[in-house]
Amino acid sequence: MLNINKKTKLSDAMKEYPGLKDYLVTLRPEYKLLENVTVRNLLAPRMDMVKIAKRGGMSVEELLDLLEAGAEQIMAGEPEDTAQSEKFKEDIKSLMRRMNSGEDLEEIKVQFKELLKKVDPVLIAVAEAELTQEGYTIQDLMNACDVHLEFFAEGLAEAKVDVPEDHPLWRFSKDQEVILNWLQEARELVKEMAQFNSMEEAKEHVARLKELMIKIDVTDNHDVRQENTLFPILEKYGVEEPPHIMWEEHVRMKGTRKGIKKALENPPAGWDYKKLVEYLDGLMITLVETFIQHSMKEHQILYPTALDLLSKEDWDDIAEESTELGYFELPEEVKKSE
Ligand SMILES: [Fe+2]
Incomplete structure (x- = not known):
């Protein structure tokens, strides 16, 4: 008898049974995602056996029976x-x-x-x-x-889904490329601000940074489009957790951006220039890093899952609703695929 019931979290079960992941992967193609360490860390603490079963298109009773049948393999394997x-x-x-x-x-x-x-x-x-x-x-x-930011950005470039230009995912992916460029430019500006001694000396940098933060704010409609088109359709197919997590990350990144703008407009009383730049740099690193990790998860989990599950009609709906919700302007030089 395995010590696994309906409510057992996948993360706890994997800790106790090192062979569980490999066994699940052999059960259903839907579980292949578990081979990816990012996916595993993301999903395992949030999914119990009921959710795992649903994901594999079976009842939890069926899943538990299958696990019992594979108990020998599940109990074998090397501990992490x-x-x-x-x-x-x-x-x-x-x-x-x-x-x-x-x-x-x-x-x-x-x-x-x-x-x-x-x-x-x-x-x-x-x-x-x-x-x-x-x-x-x-x-x-x-x-x-x-x-490490450079390394993550290279990873993201490799993880990108490959779709034709008239596919809704092409635009989502292009948006992310543009947002990342702007974020990296903003990060560079904050880094360069460390060479100056006052806001007055850094005024050109500050002006460009404010301008960029406004542009990045307008890209919010990328998140709005995901949240109102792609996420609900995935949920309809029973994929609930990943969109939920992505949504939370959108909220978190918006909060970090707000913090950056607030510090730029209205630095806390008593802070000198150096302290402000250090604070901005910390927030900027957090923002770029979260954005890269977030995009990586969307490219590795969300988009491939959507490509597997969604029908032609679903994609047509997404395209139509996205047009209604609106797009931010892409810079000329990235409008076409490379
Ligand atoms: Fe997103």
């Missing part, structure tokens, strides 16, 4: 190696420290990127948080942030 992730985390920290020690940066960057290929992005955040506790500031960790 926590010592290994601990080692990765220490390796990340040591590379981040070396970036501040005056060693050849290019060489460390290569090693850092090699390591990033093997680790879960969460580990990077944990490593950064631990270094902050040791007294490292955002300024100190900037090189490391640049390398």
Whole structure:
């Protein structure tokens, strides 16, 4: 008898039974997504057996019977190696420290990127948080942030779905490319602001940054289109969790953007210029990183799932409703596919 019932969360079950994931993958094509570590971390804590069964198009009783039948395989398998992730985390920290020690940066960057290929992005955040506790500031960790943001952006470019230009996903994907460009430009501006000593000296940068933040605000209709066309249709097909999480991330990113605009318009009393720039930089890194991770999840999970499930009529509906909801203007140079 396995210690799994209707309410067991997939994350808990996987912790107890190392062979569970591989067994599920053999059961239904819908479970193949679990092979992706990002997907697994995203979904496993939020899905119980009822939801897993629904996702695989069966009743929870059927699923539990199938699990019992495969108990031997489920109980076998190697336990997840926590010592290994601990080692990765220490390796990340040591590379981040070396970036501040005056060693050849290019060489460390290569090693850092090699390591990033093997680790879960969460580990990077944990490593950064631990270094902050040791007294490292955002300024100190900037090189490391640049390398991992660059690495994530490369990952996103590889993860993109490939669809023709008249398909609604083409526009969603193009939107994301443009938003990312603007966000990266905004990040660069904040970085450059560190060379000045006052808002007066940095006024050209500040003006361009404000302008960009307004442009990025207008891209909100990208989120609105997703939330009102793609997400509800996926929910109709029983895919509820991923759209829900994506929606939450939209809200979170909007909050970060608001924080950036507020600090620019109305810096808290008592803050000097340096403190303001450091604060803006922290928010900007969070925003770019969340956006890249978010887009990656949409490209790896949401869009492929939609391509599998949605009918021609569904896509026609999405196209029609999107036109009603409106688009933001794409810059001339990206209007066509490369
Ligand atoms: Fe989104």
